[in-house]
Amino acid sequence: MKKVAFYGKGGIGKSTTAANVSAALAEKGHLVCQIGCDPKNDSTRLLLGKACAQTVLDMVRQNGDEVTTEQVVHTGFAGVKCVEAGGPEPGVGCAGRGIIVALEKLKLLQAITDEHFVLYDVLGDVVCGGFAVPIREGYATDIYIVSSGELMSLYAANNIAKGVARFSGRGRARLGGIIGNSRNIANERELLCEFAEKLNTRLVAFIPHDRSVQQAEIRRKTVIELAPHSRQADVYRRLADYIVENTALTVPTPMSLAELEELSLTYG
Amino acid sequence: MKKVAFYGKGGIGKSTTAANVSAALAEKGHLVCQIGCDPKNDSTRLLLGKACAQTVLDMVRQNGDEVTTEQVVHTGFAGVKCVEAGGPEPGVGCAGRGIIVALEKLKLLQAITDEHFVLYDVLGDVVCGGFAVPIREGYATDIYIVSSGELMSLYAANNIAKGVARFSGRGRARLGGIIGNSRNIANERELLCEFAEKLNTRLVAFIPHDRSVQQAEIRRKTVIELAPHSRQADVYRRLADYIVENTALTVPTPMSLAELEELSLTYG
Numbered sequence: 001m002k003k004v005a006f007y008g009k010g011g012i013g014k015s016t017t018a019a020n021v022s023a024a025l026a027e028k029g030h031l032v033c034q035i036g037c038d039p040k041n042d043s044t045r046l047l048l049g050k051a052c053a054q055t056v057l058d059m060v061r062q063n064g065d066e067v068t069t070e071q072v073v074h075t076g077f078a079g080v081k082c083v084e085a086g087g088p089e090p091g092v093g094c095a096g097r098g099i100i101v102a103l104e105k106l107k108l109l110q111a112i113t114d115e116h117f118v119l120y121d122v123l124g125d126v127v128c129g130g131f132a133v134p135i136r137e138g139y140a141t142d143i144y145i146v147s148s149g150e151l152m153s154l155y156a157a158n159n160i161a162k163g164v165a166r167f168s169g170r171g172r173a174r175l176g177g178i179i180g181n182s183r184n185i186a187n188e189r190e191l192l193c194e195f196a197e198k199l200n201t202r203l204v205a206f207i208p209h210d211r212s213v214q215q216a217e218i219r220r221k222t223v224i225e226l227a228p229h230s231r232q233a234d235v236y237r238r239l240a241d242y243i244v245e246n247t248a249l250t251v252p253t254p255m256s257l258a259e260l261e262e263l264s265l266t267y268g
Numbered sequence: 269m270k271k272v273a274f275y276g277k278g279g280i281g282k283s284t285t286a287a288n289v290s291a292a293l294a295e296k297g298h299l300v301c302q303i304g305c306d307p308k309n310d311s312t313r314l315l316l317g318k319a320c321a322q323t324v325l326d327m328v329r330q331n332g333d334e335v336t337t338e339q340v341v342h343t344g345f346a347g348v349k350c351v352e353a354g355g356p357e358p359g360v361g362c363a364g365r366g367i368i369v370a371l372e373k374l375k376l377l378q379a380i381t382d383e384h385f386v387l388y389d390v391l392g393d394v395v396c397g398g399f400a401v402p403i404r405e406g407y408a409t410d411i412y413i414v415s416s417g418e419l420m421s422l423y424a425a426n427n428i429a430k431g432v433a434r435f436s437g438r439g440r441a442r443l444g445g446i447i448g449n450s451r452n453i454a455n456e457r458e459l460l461c462e463f464a465e466k467l468n469t470r471l472v473a474f475i476p477h478d479r480s481v482q483q484a485e486i487r488r489k490t491v492i493e494l495a496p497h498s499r500q501a502d503v504y505r506r507l508a509d510y511i512v513e514n515t516a517l518t519v520p521t522p523m524s525l526a527e528l529e530e531l532s533l534t535y536g
């Protein structure tokens with residue numbers, strides 16, 4: 001079982017990319033489970049065709065010890081298993097708490113056993129509390145950071161790299177690469193390439209900003225489902241193949257803020 | 269003393285807007301203190317001309333009970349007092365913890381007494397732990413949410429509104445308005461106007477996306493300092509005046525995700 005996590009700034013494209021990669025893997029015959037760990041609770045929306053109505057935290061609050069696997073693991077496009085961790089209301093408790101509760105409950109239920117791939121989709125604006133758990137507690141071993149060339153996104157990516165580096169002694173999480181998701185910034189690919197190298201990893205994909213993504217999203221589908229013969233679908237398939245075969249996992253070397261700004265100015 | 273907080277999605281323009289508003293207020297003769305409550309620790313960068321070297325959490329870790337006001341309150345452009353809460357390393361503890369520690373320490377030191385305005389600049393991606401404290405514990409009474417017309421930004425703004433509504437019974441925090449910070453989205457001003465009304469508040473400013481902001485940022489200054497006669501400087505001054513005089517504070521009425529998406533589709 002390969003245990004992958006996609007981290008990145010909120011809104012950068014983690015869920016869209018994750019859902020398309022999950023769909024591509026399932027299309028090839030792999031058994032896949034995607035687990036959303038983001039307060040937006042919509043990681044699996046493009047696979048289920050709707051927002052998940054039963055997060056793990058919802059079910060735990062409602063049914064306590066009576067929670068069953070069927071209540072929290074839903075089946076989506078191409079048979080992809082879909083889980084949404086859930087979390088507390090804004091202003092209440094810890095936004096990452098849903099993740100902690102969900103991952104422990106899934107472990108207890110032995111809900112994920114035969115899958116070839118588990119893909120965690122995790123918010124990376126703040127790498128604290130529950131959001132750090134997939135890295136810290138070894139739920140994920142292959143960490144990919146989704147980023148555009150915008151400074152705000154690189155800043156978050158660098159912080160996630162700090163988290164991976166911090167726990168590399170204790171856990172098994174390593175950085176598999178940077179997944180570029182374009183926002184049409186000037187010299188974006190080159191910028192992301194150099195950023196990845198400075199972090200002791202590499203740019204493993206550069207996903208174009210493409211209208212097909214919005215068109216599919218409005219219909220609550222992945223590009224793999226709506227436009228299977230499109231070039232964008234092939235980009236996601238190539239990324240899926242890369243993740244399957246990638247064994248070049250590293251301990252990242254995060255950079256200073258000054259280096260980040262300088263990098264941004266060089267290419268911008 | 270008017271206690272204002274700017275909330276909003278990370279990267280949406282809170283610090284830039286806050287620093288320019290603080291500078292505008294100070295220019296008019298007000299005594300202002302700006303307190304950064306964001307793990308980026310750069311809220312006051314445009315007022316100090318550099319990143320704050322001594323956050324409150326840094327000083328508490330280093331000096332414990334020996335922390336003095338002078339160590340944590342720094343003076344910037346036009347005499348604006350600058351404080352940076354600070355926070356733990358990525359992956360460690362609670363990202364909001366710096367805010368909790370900082371606000372209690374400032375209260376203990378009686379560090380902010382004569383100011384006419386205190387302006388909290390707070391991350392709004394996750395409204396939990398320390399990030400909820402300015403709303404929940406009444407450190408701020410006038411909450412403004414900085415937002416563009418992008419769905420991701422509106423989603424965060426709506427969550428912040430949920431936090432304000434939640435604690436309106438217990439604390440004194442109320443919503444003063446939405447500060448539009450343009451990302452050049454189609455029909456953005458109209459979209460933000462309707463969004464604000466649905467939230468039971470109003471759009472109190474619509475700040476153009478302007479090159480002068482980047483030009484000033486590269487020099488680590490506010491537009492008020494670098495281009496005092498520009499139109500953009502006047503936009504910030506008008507917003508500062510509005511905040512001084514605004515007494516129309518409301519309990520927000522957050523919307524559902526479906527309503528948010530529909531709003532976004534209507535104008536997009």
Ligand SMILES: Nc1ncnc2c1ncn2[C@@H]1O[C@H](COP(=O)(O)OP(=O)(O)O)[C@@H](O)[C@H]1O
Nearest residue numbers: 010011012013014015016207208209210213217
């Ligand atoms: N390659 C892309 N091209 C165009 N739009 C994209 C692309 N990737 C993501 N998006 C859009 O960006 C928005 C945020 O994506 P999402 O996957 O929800 O981000 P996250 O999960 O990181 O918060 C969505 O509206 C999505 O359709």
Ligand SMILES: Nc1ncnc2c1ncn2[C@@H]1O[C@H](COP(=O)(O)OP(=O)(O)O)[C@@H](O)[C@H]1O
Nearest residue numbers: 278279280281282283284475476477478481485
């Ligand atoms: N009105 C604007 N026009 C152009 N650029 C802006 C504007 N407001 C903010 N920015 C830029 O957007 C980026 C993020 O702004 P910042 O204030 O740091 O966001 P936040 O504090 O919300 O994280 C900065 O590079 C800033 O210069």
Ligand code: SF4
Nearest residue numbers: 094096129362364397
């Ligand atoms: S640990 Fe992180 S997610 Fe949990 S309350 Fe603190 S800031 Fe929020």
Ligand SMILES: [Mg+2]
Nearest residue numbers: 014015038043
């Ligand atoms: Mg997501």
Ligand SMILES: [Mg+2]
Nearest residue numbers: 282283306311
């Ligand atoms: Mg900021």
